[in-house]
Structure formats: structure tokens, C-alpha cells
Amino acid sequence: TAVSIRIRRLREGPTYSGALVLVPGEIRLRHARRLLRQAPFICFIAPERDVAYASADARIWRAPSGSAVLSLEEALTYLGAEGEWAVERPPVRSTVPRLLAAATGTREPDWLLLARLKPAEKRSLDLIGDWPWVRADHLAALLGVERRRVSQLTASLEHHDLLTDHRIEGRRRFVLSDRGLALLARRDRASVAAARKRWSAEPLDPEAPRGWRNLRGGRTRQLLRHLVHTEAVHGFLAALADQARSNGSELGQVEPPHRASRYFRFQDRLRSVQPDAFGVLRCDGRAQPFFLEWERRAIRPSTMAAKLAPYLRYYSSKRPLEDHGAIPLVLIAFEDELAADHFLRVAREEQVRTGVSLPLRVSDRSALEARGPLGYAWRTISRAAAGSVFG
DNA sequence: ACGTGAACTACTAGGGTCTA
DNA sequence: TAGACCCTAGTAGTTCACGT
Secondary structure, three states: OHHHHHHHHHHHOOOOOEEEEEEOOHHHHHHHHHHOOOOOOEEEEEEHHHHHHOOOOOOOEEOOOOOOEEOHHHHHHHOOOOOOOOOOOOOOOOOOOOOOHHHHOOOOOHHHHHHHOOHHHHHHHHHHHHOOOEEHHHHHHHHOOOHHHHHHHHHHHHHOOOEEEEEEOOEEEEEEOHHHHHHHHHHOOOOHHHHHHHHOOOOOOOOOOOOHHHOOOHHHHHHHHOHHHHHHHHHHHHHHHHHHHHOOOEEEEEEOHHHHOEEEEEOOEEEEEOOOEEEEEEEOOEEEEEEEEEEOOOOOHHHHHHHHHHHHHHHOOOHHHHHHOOOOEEEEEEOOHHHHHHHHHHHHHHHHHHOOOOOEEEEEHHHHHHHOOOOOOEEEOOEEEEEOOOO
């Protein structure tokens, strides 16, 4: 039927001096020859398959009547030499591809980034996303590389417009740009707008001087405002990573506050612990999780007790073990030794009062700086002399 | 305290060739 | 056909040196 329709169109259409007709298959070939016998023009018919496979001088073209089989050249001489060959329009792309970014000097489109970034760059991007305002030297420790390598990685990320660096209090510090935030948010299938609202490092007023008051992101503002605290937490984790590497263990996982919090039900109310960091230290096949609190504000006994309360609730349940597979330590570091002393006393009282025992380790800045997080820098409520974290 | 070019090492995946 | 071997390209990271 399809052959009939097309041949009818051929007959009823414009006047041809001749035609080459291709038909699929033997049966259609016979059918077409019968239909074209009365055609008002010369034509030759050949099966599609033969046309596709044969060369120009293969004898495959038949007239509708008669048994002669002609080659393409012979058939064309019958079709009439006068007139003009149809000229195909040269193919033109309907849409011309855009110039490559490299050619125009503009930055690459967002969707190329994930393919273009190297694994080491993505790791750096993640770390800077987790710890905004991180110092270059802390970043080096967390990544486990030399300063030259940090410079290479951040230069590349900066080139892609994914992070910005700021010189604050004499040190170079990194934050993600809005483009970097968007990249991570999209990767995590999270809201880009929400990420910007929390973590943007763009100034609210581009004219005004930079500073924590002039930041778009709520969390980045808070972290910059309390830079001493922010830096102390980074410094602790960096020192821990360094020290772990040098003694054969490994800081396997570090989570920033927004992933370190744990929510749980206690006496039918939703409660939570909100540490400054959560991490897992791996040494000789054992994994030791820990929460970190870097404490500056809990100075009075009542604020110290208030600080402790969420942890006492959390550790009164089975949740710490169920959440982590091992009981996480609660590491609490103070700016000065005296506060640590007070805290230990308050902690002892609170544990007796509530009957909950906390795997508490307490230290202070000077002890940590002198001996390091894995050194003899930690005291417990039952041990006045400083021991190691696992002691 | 930091930035960066040059030259280097180490390691890996993938491919090709040869041989028992 | 498996295995030994070699080559290449790419990535990761270091060291040194020379700046600002």
C-alpha cells in the first residue's frame, strides 16, 4: 500500500523526465513494476538492499517492463541527459554550538564543573564548605598535605570561582563563594537558596567594609563573629589530624556542627546535643567516636551545669551506642586550666546527682598546645593527673 | 606568613606486545 | 589464552627556590 501511494504521488505530481525508484524487498519490487508500467516517464526500479550494497556499475536497475538489467550509469543515460541535476542545499546547522569557554575567556558553565574538578579539589571544596573561614595551615592538616599543595588546590578552585580567600587577622582564610555553595547544594539535592541564606560569604552591602556585620549568611556571620572559637575548633581538629597521622592512627571522619548534632527523645520531649564537632579516630582497627566542645562561655557553675545537661540526657539512654557503634567520648576543652578545674567539679556533682556516667575528657588550651590532642592532656572526674584521650 | 614556578617522585589505569 | 612486560597519560603531592 505504501508503494502504491508513493507511486500515485509520483504519477500525479510534477512532470518528470525520469525517475529512479527504490523499493524495499522482492515482493514490493514486482508490485512497483506493475504499477509503473503506465507511468508517463521513464523509470528504473531497484531493491533498496542492492542499491545500498552495490557499486555504481552493478547491474541492478530494471525498467517496469522488459527484462533488461542496467547499471546506474546506463540507467542515467536513458533518463535524459538534458536538464539539470537537482542540487542539494548544503547542510546548515540550525543552531551553531556556542564557543568553548576557553575561546571566549568566560568561565565554564556550571554543569561542567563536576566533571572538571579533580577528586582532591572536591575534597578541599567539601572541607572548606564544612569549615568556613578555615585557615590555610589548618586546611593543610585536615587534607594531610603540604602548604604548596593547598595553594595549588585552592588556586584551582578560586580559578573556577568556587571559593574566595580573605585576609583576616593576618591569616589567609577560605570560604566558599555563592557558586561553590550552589555546586554542593545541587550535588546534595538541597536548596541552593537555603544554603546561601546560611552560608553565603557575600557582603550584604558591597560598599560597606567587610566584617561579620556585613555578611549575607547567618552561620558564616556567626562563625566570623566568634572567630576565636571557630579557629580554636579548627586548630584542635588540625592538630588531631596531624598527630594521628604521625603516630599511625587516623582521623577518619570529621563532621561540622550542623552534622554533629544528635536529636533524641527524652521524657517525651525532643532534645538534642549540639557539639562543635564530631569525629571518629581510627587506631589499630578500633574506631573511637568523639564529640568536641570548645568552651568559652561556661564559666559560672550554673552555666557549666546547663552545658552538661544535654549530654547527661543523651548518655542516660542507649542512643550513644546505637548511633555510633561505640560509645563516643565527650571531649571538652577550655581556654584556661582554672575553668577546666571548676568544670570537673561541677561534672562530678552532676553525675552523682543524676546517676548518669559520662565518658568525659576535659582539657585546656595550654595543655593541648603543649602536648597535643593525643598527648597526656586530658583529665577525667576520677583522675586528677592528665592522661591520654583513651586512658 | 604566604604565593608560585619548576622540577621532581610516586602511583594508577589502560593499552599493546610478546611468549610459553 | 594467561601472564609478563613495557609504555603512556593523568593525577597527586613534594621539595626547592625565589619572591612579596
